[in-house]
Amino acid sequence: MEAAPLPIAVFVVDAAGNIESWNKACEKMAGYTASDIRGSRLDRIISFDESGNCKAPSLPLTGECEATGHLTSNDGRRIPVRVTIAPQALDPDKPDSFSVIVAPRPGVMPPRYALIQDLPVTDIIEGLPCVFYVIDQSGHLLLWNRQLEAVLERTSEELPTINVQNFFDEKDALRSTENILDAFEHGSSSHEAELIGKFGKRTACLFNCARTSLGNVPCVFGTGLDISARKEAELSLLLRERAISCSVNAILISCCKNKEFPIEYVNPAFEQITGYTLDEIKGRDPRFMRVEGCDEQEHERIRDALQRHESVHAIVRNARKNGEIFWNDLRIDPVVNQEGEVTHFVGVINDITEAKHYERRLQHLAHHDPLTGLANRTLLHDRLGSAIEQAVHEHTLGALAFLDLDNFKYINDTFGHDAGDEVLREIAQRLRAGVRDEDTVARVGGDEFVLVINDQPSPAHVAELVERLRHSVSAPVTAEGNAILPGVSIGVSLFPRDGERAERVMRAADAAMYHAKTMGKNNCQFYSPELNQAVHDQLLLEASLSRAIRDDDMVVGYQPKVDLRSGKIVGAEALVRWRHPDKGIIPPDRFIPVAEATGLIVPLGELVLSKVCATLKEMRSDGAPDFVISVNLSARQLRQRQFVTRLGQMLAQHQVEPGSLELEVTESQLMDQPEEAVDVLEQLKGLGVRLSIDDFGTGYSSLSYLRKFPVDFIKIDRSFLSDVSIEGNGVITRAIIGLGHSLRMKVVAEGVETREQIAFLRDYDCDQMQGYYFSPPVPRDSLRQMVSKDTRLPD
Template identity: 45%
Template sequence: MTPEPEQPGMPQAEGNAARLLELRLLQRSVEASANAMVITSAAGPDFVIEYVNPAFERITGFSAAESLGRNCKFLQAGDDEQEGLVEIRRALREQRAGNAVLRNYRKDGTPFWNHLYIAPVTDAQGTVTHFVASQYDVTETRSVQEALHHLATHDPLTGLPNRTLLHDRLQRMMAAAQRHNSQIWVVFLDLDRFKFFNDSLGHKAGDTFLKTVAERLQHVLRQTDTVARLGGDEFVLLLSEQPGTRLNFVLLDRIAHAIGQGITFEQKEFFLGCSMGVAAYPADGVNANALIERADLAMFQAKERGRGNYQFYTADMNARALERLRIDNALRTALERGEMLLQYQPQLDLESGRVVGMEALLRWHHPDMGLVPPDRFIAVAEETGLIVPIGDWVLRTACRQVRALHDAGFAQMRVAVNLSARQFGHRELLASIEAALSEAGIAPRFLEIELTESLIMKDVDQAIRILNDLKCLGVTLSIDDFGTGYSSLAYLKRFPLDILKIDRSFVADVNADPDDAAIVASIISLAHNLRLKVIAEGVETGEQLAYLRQLGCDQMQGYYFSKPVAFDGIELLMRSGRGL
C-alpha cells in the first residue's frame, strides 16, 4: 500500500503509531468477520493461500495450517466444471476484481454454496502482488431458491418434471442432438383405463397408480432420458440417442411391459396398460411444441387401433385418417353397387403339370378411386366388421364360379378361399359356408378354406373346435403362408388339416439361400410325414420349380405359370389345356 503523506506538524513517531493502530484494527476486523476471508499470492498458476481468517476455518473445516500454501481449488474437491469458476479464473489472469457463486465442499465432504468476491492488492508501484477474497455462505438462500424452482418446474404428486421443465430439457436435448447429428424420440404416453379405476376406486387409488407408474418409468428409462407428467394420466418421455447406439423399439416394449405389471392397492391387484405415440426429432419437427403435439396425435392413433400399442407419427397421419373414413364409407355400399370382383391364381399339380385348383383373390374396383389394393381396404373392413358380409359374398361367388367350371367339363376343379379373423370367429361361419355350397350345388371337397398360422394360434382350443366343425362339413383345410407364424408340432398334429402352403418369402430364395432351401425341404418333409399335401406359393422361375419337384412338393402357384386373372381368363386357360 502507498503510505499516506504525514500531516504537517505531525511527529513521525505519532504517525507510525497511528498506522500501527490502523493495521491492528484492520487485522482484528478481518479475524472477527463472520465471512471467510482469504489472501492469496498473485503469482500464477497456483495463486497459493497466504492467509485465512478464523471464519474460513469454521465454515470449511480446514485449519489455517491445512490451507496455507495451497491453491483454493482444493475447496471444489474435483467439482471443477462449474460455470462460476470460468469467471474467477479469468479475473485472476486479467488481475481484476470478479465474483461468482460456487459450490464448495467442507473438510467432511458436505457441499455448501458461497458467493466469492476477489479483488487485486497492489504495492507502491501499482503492481498486483496479492488477491483478497471474501466468501459469503449462501447455502440457506440457495436452498430456498432451489425449493421454489423445484415447485415451479416439477409435478407435486409424482416429483417428475412438469411441462415447463419438459420444454427446457427438450430444447437442450435438441441442441445436443443437432451437434451430434443424432435423433430424439418424444413419446406421449397415456394410461389405458385409468379414468375407470380413478372413478371406481377414488382419487387415493388414482394417486397411488400415478406415483407407481412414475417410479416405474424412472426405473426403466436411462439416465440420459427424461420422463415428465403433463397432468392427469398423461406422461411425456424424451428418449435420446447415444453415441454408437441407435434408438430401437425394445425400449418402447420395456416401457409398456413395466406399466403392465400389477399394482397393489388395499390388498388387491390391478392392471393398467398404456398407449404411446412417438414423434422423432428432427424428422417430425424441430419445434418443441410441435413435436409434443405430433406425439400426442400419434398416441390417439394408437388408442384408435385398440389401445395397448404404440404408433409413430407420420406426416400424412391426418390424411390417412380421412382416407380411412373415405374407405369406410365407400365399402359400405361396395357390394350393393357391384364393385367387388374376384381374380383367381391357378394351382398346378407338379406331377401331372395340370391345373387342379385356383385361389380366389378379392379385388375392389371403385368408380372414382379405381382398382383399390387389398392393403388399403382389408384392414378397414376387418376393423369395422364389414369383412363378414364381404367374406360371405366371396364364398358364394367363388363356389358359384367353380360350379360353372364343373359344368364346363372341369369337374375336379377346386377353389381356395381365405378366411379373416372376424369370419373365423363369427357364429354364423358354418351356416354361411353350408349356404354357399348348397346354393352352388358343389361337393364340400371342392372348397378349400385357407387360414393363417397366427389366426389359429390365438386361441388354440377354440381353433381346434372350429376346424373340427369345418372338417365335418367335408371342406378341405389349409394353413396359408406356413413358416411365418409360430405354430408348433405339438399343436400342428392336433389340427385336422389337409394342406400346408409354403410362404413365398422362402420360395423366392430357395436357389440362392441355403437356409431357405433347408426350410422348404423341412416343411415338405414335415407335411408328408403328417400325411398333408404341400403347395408352394410365389413360384416365379424354372429353377424354383425344378428344386420343388426334386423335393417332392405336390403343387405350386405363382407368376411362373400365371398371374391372377379374372374368371373368364381361368375358363379360357382351362379350355386351352395349358399346363406346366
C-alpha cells in the first residue's frame, strides 16, 4: 500500500526564489524528486491566491509572509495549500535563505499526522507524558504531539504558522531562542521556561533539545516536561524559608537524636533576640539558655512532651548571651517524615519581656489608685471579702469605715485641682500611717476613702482608732503654698455583726457615713439597726418612686401668680406631688431629694414638662393665650445633653408657644458652674422660653454674673417675707426688688400669706406674688375655672 502523504512539506529557497533543498515530505506531497526540482523557481510549483498578506511574492524575498494558493504536483493535480515563507532566522550562516512551509488546507489531506503514522514510534510519541516537538531553522514547528496542542490551546492547523518565539512570555522568548540555537550549534541544550497558551494558560516546562534533520532539512527535536507542580513546591519552600528568615519571632530547628536535640538552624530573629549566632550554637542543646532555679515545672512539662514527641507550649525565662534574662513564650512542635518518624523539632520563641512588665504594671493599676497608690475598689472588695470570712471563721470583730472629705469641691474650686490632688495624697499617707500593715486603706472615689480594719478587741477600740484617724486627717495640709484644713465625715459598720456579706457591710458603712453628713459633718457615726430601717425605707422609696414615674402616679398642682397692680391671675407655678396608692399624697420634700440622688429627676422633670405643655394648650383653647406656667428645673436636668433640643421638640409636639413656658432655676444652681449656666441659659433664651431665678437672696450670687444671665424674673425667697415689720428683712426685700428692676427684670414674691405682706410688696412696687393668701396649689381644672372667672386678688 502506498504511504499516506506527509501533512506538511518544508523546502529552502534563496532570495531570488530558487529552490535549494527539497525533503522527503515535499516529494510525497508534490511528486518531484530533489534532483527534479532543485534550481527551479518557487512560482513554477505554487500559484498564490489574491487574498492574504502576500500574493505572488516579490523577488527577491525580503521578509516573512503568509498566503494561500495551489501546489501543482508532478501529475498535474492542484492541491490547495497554506504557505508560510520565513527567513532562516535560526541559521546565522544562511542569512539570505528562506524556509517555505507548505501545509495542505483542511479537508484535502488526512486529518491526523501522516508523518507520525509512517514512523514505528507513533504511539510512543503520542503517549509521551510530555510535549514533543520538531523545529526547523526558521523557528517553526514541523512536528508535534497532542500534548503540545493541549498546552498551547491551539489546533494542528494553527501551530505550523506561528514562530515558536511567540509561545513564550517576552521575558523567556529571547532565552528560549538562544537555547534552540545552542542545540543547532552544539547538538543539544536544555532550559526551563513557561509555555503560554492561546487563552492565557501557563505551563512551566523543562525543555531538552537535540539536533537532527528531516531529509536534508536541519531541525531540532525535543521534549518539554511539565514541571508546574515542582515549581509550585519550590516557590512554596522559598516563601516558607523567606518567612522563617523574616519572622520577628525567633525560630529554632533542632534534630532529634537519642534523646538529644542539637541545634541545626536558627533564623536572624533568634540571633537578634538571644545574641547568639548560628555558628556559635550549632550542635548545642537549646537547654543551655535556661535559667537555673526558674520555671522548673514548665521545663519539666517541656521535657516530658519532647520525650513523647508531642507539641508543647510554655512560658519560661531564658538568658541572653549578655546574661540578661528575658521572658520567652515558647512553642515547640515535632516534624514528622514520610515514614511517620519524628526527625526534628521546631521551636518558636516570642520575646514577651515588655508584655510581662506591662502586665505587671496593669495588674498593679487594676488593683490600685494611680493618684495615691492605695487599693482601689476591686482590691477593696477582695480584701473585705477575705476579712469577713476570717472574722466569721475565727469569731473575731472587724470594722469597715467610709471616709468622705467635707467640702472637697470647695478645695478644688478655691485652690485648684493640683492642690486638691496634693491634699488627697497627704490624707492617703496619714491613713496608711494610722493603721497596721494587715489592714487595708482604699480610695474608691474622688474624695472617698475606705478602711478595712481586722481583728479588733471591741467596738470601743474601733471607735478610738477611727476618732484618732479623724483628728489626723483633719489636721492642716500645706499644698501649693496654702494651709488647707480638710474635714471628714466617717461612717463605720462592724462585721460580722452588721452583715456577713461584703455588699451588706459596705451599704451599712455608707449609710452611717451619710448620717454623719446630716449630723453636721466632720464627725463619726456607727451603723445601728434604726439606721438600717431608715436605709431600708429609703431603698423602698427609691424603688416606689421609679414605678410611680413609670406608671404616671405623679400629679401636678398649680399655684396661681397674681399681678400686684391689677390683681389679675397672669400665670402659675407647677408643683409636682406623688399620689401614692397606700400613703396618699407625698410632698415633694420627701421624694425630690431621692429623685436628685438617683437620677430619677430627669424622667420626672420630663413628665412634669409634658403635663404643663398639655395644660398650656388647654389654657390657650380657653381663651388665655398669654398665660404663663413656670416649672422648676434641677441642676441635673440643666446639664443634660440635648435638653434644649428635646424641650423644643416637646413644645412643638403640644403646639405651645415657647413664651408661655417659664423655667425656674435656683441661684445656687447657676453659681455652681456659672460659665456653663450662661451658655445653657442663652440656648434656652434662643428657644423663646422665659427664665427666672428662684430663691433669690439665699445663695451667693456674683453681680457680674447676674448681669450676664439672660433671665426675665427673680423670685424673692419666702424667708425674707416672714415678718416684713422687722427692719432687716424689709431692707433686704426692698434691695432685691430694686436690684431686679435695675437689671430690667420683673420681681415675684413667693410664700405671701398676709395682708401686711401684700401691702409691703405693693408699696415697694413688686410685680407679682404667689402664696396661700391668694390660693394654694390647685388642680388643673380648678386653675382653668379661676382664670375663666377672672378671679382677682382682693384690694
